[in-house]
Amino acid sequence: MKGLLRKLLFALGVWLTGWTGCNLQNEYSQGPVMNEPDYEKLREKMVREQIQARGVKDPDVLAAMRKVPRHKFVPENMRRYAYDDCPLPIGYGQTISQPYIVAFMTEQLRVRPGMRVLEIGTGSGYQAAVLAEMGANIYTIEIIPELAEQARAVLLELGYTNVHVKVGDGYKGWPEHAPYDGIIVTCAPESIPQALIDQLKQGGRMVIPVGPTWDQELVVVEKENDKISCTEVLPVRFVPMVPGESTNNESSVTER
């Protein structure tokens, strides 16, 4: 049974978000879970061994990764793997990104307190929580209503009132709150959606995986005096960004 779970997780890891080598060998993946793991200790280890060791330096990013309880954003039966070096399934065929990828993208975004950030692909809400922990105001769009609802509930429970979740099609962005100082996309389109470029502030940065399912590059887009420059920073593997009907069911965690 355990072997099967390993194989399944490995197969998922190969398929999904930003995989760079999944290691489910921590002490909590062996045998039955007796006690609640020491999540704080696991987070510290995650930051040191997976994130700092790979070169992420921004102290504010590291502090946020140390603070946000990642295990709260994964399904209960996945909690023991929450701080492992891999993406994990969150239901509906979607994944929470590998911790390193979350940290790397956040560092690339250059988050500062008070910044207005648009996220496409709320998923579990974890990336949004990391950004919120750094003092940014987040507008995040998710196409699967059930995931948006779950994310809203967890973010509210953890007290992140500076995150606004909307169900909708990320290709259209969220024009009502534009322009954004930063845009972060956590699903991969084949090319950069024009609406997102339009909604980026002059001097703003967008971090976005671009390309077909098996071959994406993480791209940093900078906009200066309407001039767009793109830099490829890392090969990645995200779930595809799917086009959908734009619904208009928006609300903020602060409004609930």
Ligand code: SAH
């Ligand atoms: N940032 C997330 C990971 C998201 S996985 C986290 O921290 O957990 C990518 C998410 O993008 C999925 O939940 C998927 O449903 C969503 N998605 C895919 N296409 C989309 C689109 N066109 N608009 C909005 N969300 C989309």
